């Protein structure tokens with residue numbers, strides 16, 4: 001699902017109440033960059049869990065896959081993880097990886113994952 005402006009704002013204000021050191025403007029721009037989430041509830045659980053970790057200095061780790069997300073949400077997050085080989089691309093939809101597969105230099109199961117052609121089995 002995609003987070004709406006109103007939902008994003010609500011989460012930013014809620015997190016700011018828990019963590020006054022996390023600014024509302026930076027929370028909103030962070031949420032804006034990660035609008036596709038497994039569900040609103042899953043995002044709120046993950047966000048509050050991270051906000052309550054004193055060792056978590058910035059809100060950025062909220063959107064990384066990890067145990068702070070409800071278990072059902074985790075497989076969906078892995079899909080949205082960034083491509084290991086191409087900076088700025090999502091692993092599941094990486095254009096460069098898909099182009100490599102078409103060109104026959106990357107197996108289809110290595111989309112979004114690190115792949116070295118030399119290490120391929122003959």
Ligand SMILES: [Zn+2]
Pocket residue numbers: 083084085086089094095096097098111112113
């Ligand atoms: Zn890629």
